[in-house]
Amino acid sequence: xxxxxxxxxxxxxxxxxxxxKNWMRLTLVLLVVFAAAVTIAGFALGFQVPSPEERxxxxxxxxxxxxxxxPGLREYxxxxxxxxxxxxxxxxxPNEVTVKVGSEVTFYVTSVDVQHGFKIQNTNVNMQIVxxxxxxxxxxxxxxxTYDFICTEYCGSAHAQMYGTLTVEK
Amino acid sequence: xxxxxxxxxxxxxxxxxxxxFAFAALAIGTFFGPLQAFEFSGVDxxxxxxxxxxxxxxxxxxxxVLNALIFTTFFITxxxxxxxxxxxxxxxxxxxxxxxxxxxMVVGLVMAAVPILLNQASVLYTFYxxxxxxxxxxxxxxxxxxxxxxxxxxxxxxWREWRKENPGIRTPLITFGGLITMVMWQIxxxxxxxxxxxxxxxxxxxxxxxxxxxxxxxxFWFTGHPLVYFWLLPAYISWYAMLPKQxxxxxxxxxxxxxxxxxxxxxxxxxGFHHQFVDPGxxxxxxxxxxxxxxxxxxxxxxxxxxxxxxxxxxxxxxGGKGLLGWIPKLPWSNPSVSAQLLAGILFFFGGIxxxxxxxxxxxxxxxxxxxxxxxxxxxxxxxxALSFMGISYxxxxxxxxxxxxxxxxxxxxxxxxxxxxxxxxxxxxxxGLLGAxxxxxxxxxxxxxxxxxxxxxxxxxxxxILFVSAYMFIFNIAKTWWSKKLIVGPGEExxxxxxxSVHPAQETPAKLDWWTPWLIGAIALILVAYGPQLIExxxxxDLSSPGVxx
Numbered sequence: 187x188x189x190x191x192x193x194x195x196x197x198x199x200x201x202x203x204x205x206x207k208n209w210m211r212l213t214l215v216l217l218v219v220f221a222a223a224v225t226i227a228g229f230a231l232g233f234q235v236p237s238p239e240e241r242x243x244x245x246x247x248x249x250x251x252x253x254x255x256x257p258g259l260r261e262y263x264x265x266x267x268x269x270x271x272x273x274x275x276x277x278x279x280p281n282e283v284t285v286k287v288g289s290e291v292t293f294y295v296t297s298v299d300v301q302h303g304f305k306i307q308n309t310n311v312n313m314q315i316v317x318x319x320x321x322x323x324x325x326x327x328x329x330x331x332t333y334d335f336i337c338t339e340y341c342g343s344a345h346a347q348m349y350g351t352l353t354v355e356k
Numbered sequence: 357x358x359x360x361x362x363x364x365x366x367x368x369x370x371x372x373x374x375x376x377f378a379f380a381a382l383a384i385g386t387f388f389g390p391l392q393a394f395e396f397s398g399v400d401x402x403x404x405x406x407x408x409x410x411x412x413x414x415x416x417x418x419x420x421v422l423n424a425l426i427f428t429t430f431f432i433t434x435x436x437x438x439x440x441x442x443x444x445x446x447x448x449x450x451x452x453x454x455x456x457x458x459x460x461m462v463v464g465l466v467m468a469a470v471p472i473l474l475n476q477a478s479v480l481y482t483f484y485x486x487x488x489x490x491x492x493x494x495x496x497x498x499x500x501x502x503x504x505x506x507x508x509x510x511x512x513x514x515w516r517e518w519r520k521e522n523p524g525i526r527t528p529l530i531t532f533g534g535l536i537t538m539v540m541w542q543i544x545x546x547x548x549x550x551x552x553x554x555x556x557x558x559x560x561x562x563x564x565x566x567x568x569x570x571x572x573x574x575x576f577w578f579t580g581h582p583l584v585y586f587w588l589l590p591a592y593i594s595w596y597a598m599l600p601k602q603x604x605x606x607x608x609x610x611x612x613x614x615x616x617x618x619x620x621x622x623x624x625x626x627x628g629f630h631h632q633f634v635d636p637g638x639x640x641x642x643x644x645x646x647x648x649x650x651x652x653x654x655x656x657x658x659x660x661x662x663x664x665x666x667x668x669x670x671x672x673x674x675x676g677g678k679g680l681l682g683w684i685p686k687l688p689w690s691n692p693s694v695s696a697q698l699l700a701g702i703l704f705f706f707g708g709i710x711x712x713x714x715x716x717x718x719x720x721x722x723x724x725x726x727x728x729x730x731x732x733x734x735x736x737x738x739x740x741x742a743l744s745f746m747g748i749s750y751x752x753x754x755x756x757x758x759x760x761x762x763x764x765x766x767x768x769x770x771x772x773x774x775x776x777x778x779x780x781x782x783x784x785x786x787x788x789g790l791l792g793a794x795x796x797x798x799x800x801x802x803x804x805x806x807x808x809x810x811x812x813x814x815x816x817x818x819x820x821x822i823l824f825v826s827a828y829m830f831i832f833n834i835a836k837t838w839w840s841k842k843l844i845v846g847p848g849e850e851x852x853x854x855x856x857x858s859v860h861p862a863q864e865t866p867a868k869l870d871w872w873t874p875w876l877i878g879a880i881a882l883i884l885v886a887y888g889p890q891l892i893e894x895x896x897x898x899d900l901s902s903p904g905v906x907x
Contacts, residue, residue, distance in 0.1 A: 198866045200611045201859075206662055213658040217651045224647065224717040233718040235633045237640040243901050275905070300487050300905055301569055303725045307792040312634050312721045316570050317486060317902040319636035334804045338725035338794040340480055342487070342907040343411060346802040 236313050236321050244298050244317035248272050254296055259283060266290040271350075273302040273315045275342050278335065281350030285327060291352075292324040303338030306352065314339065327354040361445045363438070368756045370451075374434025374458065375753065377465070378427050379834055382742075385422030386827035388415040393781065393820025396813040398800040412798045413478040413907065420481030421472065424587075424737055426465055429500060431745050432590045433458070433507045435752070436534035439593060440511045442853055443531030446521075449514040457506030464499025467492050478907050480796065482576065483556075485567045486904030491560035494552050501545050508538030526862040526870050529613060530855060533593035536617045541586045543879065544625050547578025559904070566900045570637035574894055577628035578887065581650075585624040587737045589617070591744035595664045595697060601856035602694050602751075603687050605671025608663050610858035611865040616663070618869070619656035622879045626886030627653060633720045642890050643717065649886060650715035657708060664701065667856070692767030696747030699775040700740050703782075707735030710786065728789020730796070731782040739782075743774050746830050753837050754850050760843075761850075762836035766829055773826035781819025784812045 227233045247254045257270040258280050269291050272279045278295075285291055295304045295315050302315040306325070313321040327333070337348035363371075391401050395412065402412055409415050437454065441447060448454055471477040471490035479489045483497075515527065515535055527535070551572050558564045596613045600606055607613065629646035632638050672683025689695045710732040714720055723729065754761050761767060789795070791809060799805055799813060844850050 196863050198864050201609055209662045213655055217654060221648055221651055224719060228718045235640050235643055235718060235721065236636050238637055241899060245901060301484050310721045312724045314634045316636055318899055319570055321636035336794055336804055340796045346798045349804045
């Protein structure tokens with residue numbers, strides 16, 4: 187290193203290239219557009235992620251008289267459903283469910299042992315199932331057919347076997 | 357700054373022993389890659405490995421821990437030892453401290469490896485509780501991290517000494533990037549340290565009855581995303597400050613490179629909730645804030661893309677490249693170190709786009725916990741990082757060992773095979789994820805696999821097989837070089853550490869960009885804002901009622 191360059195009088199600058207400035211502007215515009223898209227989808231169109239619902243004790247939640255002691259469908263007069271599901275190595279209870287087409291189903295899922303995943307194929311329902319927590323999301327089934335719900339988090343040796351089926355009837 | 361500085365024999369061997377552990381981890385870790393990939397097409401080799409390896413998940417744990425945690429950490433600490441010493445042109449201030457750090461990592465590695473090999477820690481490299489591992493697995497991982505901290509402190513002490521000796525001089529970029537990597541790592545690993553020290557170790561030893569799995573996830577992902585930058589930043593050091601020299605050019609902008617590194621220090625940590633978009637115990641509002649913060653870290657990534665590509669374009673044009681893209685074939689593709697890193701950069705382009713998708717709040721619902729995610733980080737850690745590290749090794753090993761690379765041709769083919777194998781593999785994994793295939797699942801035995809997935813599952817196997825061949829070509833080439841009898845005689849490209857000059861000398865970069873305090877304060881303040889309220893809330897409501905199971 188030469189003596190001159192130790193001199194603090196060396197002219198300093200960021201040396202921003204015009205292309206570089208435009209690139210940064212373009213990046214900022216892209217990010218604003220993306221952020222606007224997910225914001226509108228999330229807060230105006232209702233595509234939402236799970237939020238805290240309830241804390242439970244994983245050792246007692248499926249016992250006694252709470253909804254998870256008797257998991258399954260609850261149908262409401264307006265045609266919507268609540269569906270309570272218990273996850274436990276290596277099955278969901280219940281693992282076969284039938285609902286009517288066009289109905290809104292609100293899923294409440296918890297675990298009594300380890301973490302699981304809960305993803306309903308061909309829908310936006312995708313939740314981490316964490317012991318001590320209740321995961322909740324709702325979806326409207328407009329298309330009749332069968333929808334697998336699968337465990338998407340490694341939960342032990344037979345994780346690949348863990349799934350259930352939801353049938354949407356006309 | 358670019359005068360030659362010859363590392364001492366003991367400095368070279370200290371760095372070499374880091375690499376030896378890194379490559380051994382890579383050799384074992386990549387061995388298990390294709391076993392997963394073949395299982396997807398229904399070909400299960402695991403029964404053949406009994407009784408050494410007893411399950412798919414034991415193999416998957418080895419694959420993740422050895423490749424993503426051990427290979428990376430040992431390579432990075434070794435490489436950054438070199439960038440510290442060589443950049444500052446002085447020996448480590450406390451060589452013993454760095455040795456202690458290194459051997460702490462080795463002890464930790466052994467301690468974690470034994471339970472994994474005994475099938476008592478088949479909890480994968482994310483070790484989500486309440487899946488429970490043998491306590492020594494957690495102790496071992498802790499020691500690996502602590503060892504890497506100690507080595508990082510050694511770099512900082514060395515830099516402070518250099519600073520006293522060289523007031524007013526800009527820290528050389530290769531050293532500067534290494535320091536930022538280690539300081540960021542120090543801050544980021546506080547999350548996993550809290551998880552392991554306050555919950556997992558007391559629980560695994562039986563001192564407490566259970567854990568709070570949600571709080572554990574929050575702690576883990578405090579570290580989990582910046583972990584990706586810990587992997588990437590050393591590759592960026594090479595892309596910014598070394599690759600342009602290897603391509604025959606200069607670094608396009610020293611100041612923008614530094615700004616990008618500072619932004620990574622500032623923004624790497626306060627965005628971990630974007631890994632927890634589907635978690636039940638984190639409010640949607642906080643997830644949204646972290647989504648926006650994750651977008652902001654895309655900015656320094658784009659700066660990096662511009663500066664690295666501009667540097668390469670400049671080099672390619674100097675070599676006679678004409679027209680819009682004519683500079684690309686003019687780059688020295690026959691140099692395996694260059695071709696590996698260029699191909700790593702191309703793969704990372706796709707990784708970056710996928711990363712934006714992952715960060716996108718509600719869009720994440722489509723791909724969360726699916727094969728898309730594994731496909732994504734094979735483009736980041738297994739390409740941008742691993743393939744770049746292979747490329748760096750192609751000059752670093754000859755330099756350290758004083759031996760000629762066994763085969764440059766093999767090395768170039770190896771890099772291309774990695775590229776082709778990864779394109780096939782990661783594309784198939786991304787498609788499978790969009791179709792709903794879960795990650796970390798032996799899909800060959802899953803009962804819910806539709807027929808339409810089979811082509812993609814097969815492509816995963818083919819890609820995995822190509823990657824396996826490529827990985828072992830690398831290991832073989834390095835081993836043949838390491839113990840070769842062909843010593844390098846006399847000066848030349850092979851005895852030189854490639855460090856690029858900047859178009860504008862570093863001394864013309866504003867002095868403020870060499871000033872730590874404001875950036876550190878900013879980083880800590882952002883963490884307090886982005887994480888403080890949720891940490892207070894989740895720690896305040898801690899519930900240790902999950903006793904857990906050893907899988």
